Amino acid sequence: MAQTLDIVTPNGHRYTQPTGLFINNEFVPATSGKTITSIDPATDKPIATVDAASADDVDRAVKAAKAALVHPSWKLLPATERGQLMARLADLMWENRELLASIDAWDNGKPYHVALDEDLVEATTTIRYYSGWADKTFGQTISTTPQKFAYTLRQPIGVVGQIIPWNYPLAMAAWKLGPALACGNTVVLKAAEQTPLSILVLATLVAKAGFPPGVINIVNGYGREAGAALTSHPLVDKVAFTGSTATGREIMKMAAGSLKNITLETGGKSPLLVFPDADMDQAVKWSHFGIMSNQGQICTATSRIFVHREILPTFLAEFKKAVEGVSIGDQWDANTFQGPQVTRAQYERILSYFEIAKNEGATLVTGGAAHVPSKEENKNGYFVQPTVYTDVTDSMRIVREEVFGPVVVILPFDTEEEAIERANNTSYGLGAAVFTTDLERAHRVAAEIETGMVWINSSQDCDPRIPFGGVKQSGIGRELGEAGLEAYSQVKAIHVNMGNKL
Numbered sequence: 001m002a003q004t005l006d007i008v009t010p011n012g013h014r015y016t017q018p019t020g021l022f023i024n025n026e027f028v029p030a031t032s033g034k035t036i037t038s039i040d041p042a043t044d045k046p047i048a049t050v051d052a053a054s055a056d057d058v059d060r061a062v063k064a065a066k067a068a069l070v071h072p073s074w075k076l077l078p079a080t081e082r083g084q085l086m087a088r089l090a091d092l093m094w095e096n097r098e099l100l101a102s103i104d105a106w107d108n109g110k111p112y113h114v115a116l117d118e119d120l121v122e123a124t125t126t127i128r129y130y131s132g133w134a135d136k137t138f139g140q141t142i143s144t145t146p147q148k149f150a151y152t153l154r155q156p157i158g159v160v161g162q163i164i165p166w167n168y169p170l171a172m173a174a175w176k177l178g179p180a181l182a183c184g185n186t187v188v189l190k191a192a193e194q195t196p197l198s199i200l201v202l203a204t205l206v207a208k209a210g211f212p213p214g215v216i217n218i219v220n221g222y223g224r225e226a227g228a229a230l231t232s233h234p235l236v237d238k239v240a241f242t243g244s245t246a247t248g249r250e251i252m253k254m255a256a257g258s259l260k261n262i263t264l265e266t267g268g269k270s271p272l273l274v275f276p277d278a279d280m281d282q283a284v285k286w287s288h289f290g291i292m293s294n295q296g297q298i299c300t301a302t303s304r305i306f307v308h309r310e311i312l313p314t315f316l317a318e319f320k321k322a323v324e325g326v327s328i329g330d331q332w333d334a335n336t337f338q339g340p341q342v343t344r345a346q347y348e349r350i351l352s353y354f355e356i357a358k359n360e361g362a363t364l365v366t367g368g369a370a371h372v373p374s375k376e377e378n379k380n381g382y383f384v385q386p387t388v389y390t391d392v393t394d395s396m397r398i399v400r401e402e403v404f405g406p407v408v409v410i411l412p413f414d415t416e417e418e419a420i421e422r423a424n425n426t427s428y429g430l431g432a433a434v435f436t437t438d439l440e441r442a443h444r445v446a447a448e449i450e451t452g453m454v455w456i457n458s459s460q461d462c463d464p465r466i467p468f469g470g471v472k473q474s475g476i477g478r479e480l481g482e483a484g485l486e487a488y489s490q491v492k493a494i495h496v497n498m499g500n501k502l
């Protein structure tokens with residue numbers, strides 16, 4: 001039996017949670033005896049300790065998923081009923097949204113109101129959206145000659161290993177589980193070691209929703225051990241990963257062993273272009289949201305802002321006002337816009353970029369240091385000041401590397417061609433934003449930018465119906481929307497000969 005903890009969140013939600021690995025719809029202890037202790041980033045104090053999977057534990061979970069794949073209770077379940085199970089899971093997530101949001105806020109550091117109003121809405125909507133797809137994916141019939149035809153079956157890929165990051169714990173779980181289940185796969189999902197708690201509550205809801213044992217297995221564990229074991233396991237048919245480009249590269253290498261199907265969603269250094277005819281208020285509002293929301297910990301963060309030289313002074317003055325106008329504090333204050341960074345490691349990484357920018361000769365417009373919180377209990381928290389640099393060159397590290405924090409560079413440009421060329425001068429290609437009131441220019445520039453997504457007069461819009469993913473070193477494949485189903489299904493062609501004599 002796995003150990004069980006009684007937990008009370010700082011905002012008063014009491015719950016009982018087994019800390020083990022969720023395999024075959026049961027919580028079992030990790031054989032390794034290894035654990036992960038989750039830390040509240042606002043106080044630097046431990047929240048809870050949970051089990052961490054070893055390679056042997058991952059093997060158990062993968063074997064459970066493999067058995068469930070061929071078990072009649074999943075394989076022969078009509079697709080409509082599969083969708084109903086998913087819809088039931090979405091209902092349970094919604095019923096428990098306050099608890100789930102409280103745990104994610106506590107564990108990750110994001111403001112509670114953001115976890116509740118944004119993350120939980122996104123997570124639930126995504127599972128519900130894909131529940132509708134479960135019975136709407138078909139093959140085709142292809143006529144060839146009068147005697148012959150062919151048809152295609154759209155079939156699951158098999159056992160899917162899913163590895164998620166810590167920046168949107170439940171939303172990332174939903175992005176991965178939704179399309180995989182809709183297509184009839186079975187899953188072993190590994191959560192990020194920085195945010196191991198809400199996924200365990202999700203596991204209890206999976207069992208409650210009535211999924212057959214082994215269809216969804218959820219393990220906590222460290223990347224180098226549990227993540228690597230999952231990626232290289234011979235019974236895993238596909239790996240879907242979101243996280244850093246460096247780890248994505250490792251995953252690709254490990255998956256190559258058995259030529260696994262992969263989907264990677266990795267890093268970015270997304271550009272945002274402001275043309276002289278842009279609506280200035282809108283440009284400032286979205287530019288601010290595009291880099292400073294979620295503590296800047298967004299893979300699509302628009303972290304390079306290119307502004308036409310004519311309007312740069314006005315933009316800079318307004319942007320600085322927006323940045324300095326936000327409230328920084330702990331997760332539980334309704335006024336908090338920016339909470340602590342997720343871990344001490346991320347906090348220190350951001351502080352190191354302040355040094356790098358200084359040494360490179362960038363001009364600091366605002367920020368550039370740790371933030372000193374007003375509450376005594378937050379004095380050891382991982383708070384940084386939202387930070388803006390100008391007078392940077394395209395070759396500086398602060399311009400080229402993903403900081404993954406509330407840190408932005410603002411660069412002037414003179415012509416549209418130059419803006420596009422410099423926006424594309426990066427190894428990444430995830431998101432981009434264009435601000436202009438000229439319709440022709442908006443669509444012309446959107447087409448030329450080398451990214452998987454472009455926002456016109458906006459930043460960070462995301463919807464389960466719309467494909468999400470990157471080009472270049474920002475990823476392979478697409479998640480969400482109908483495109484997300486492609487990643488989790490394969491097409492089989494069946495050739496039929498009806499002519500007796502041919």
Ligand code: NAD
Pocket residue numbers: 163164165166167190191192193221222223224226227228231242243244245247248250251265266267268298299402403404
């Ligand atoms: P990471 O890539 O190391 O971790 C992401 C996930 O991969 C976690 O679940 C982790 O356990 C797992 N993992 C790590 N090493 C693995 C391995 N060798 N094999 C299999 N799985 C492995 O990211 P991180 O260390 O949490 O953050 C570092 C940087 O990654 C950040 O500063 C940021 O630049 C980037 N990042 C990007 C995203 C994104 O959404 N694109 C999310 C988180 C972090």
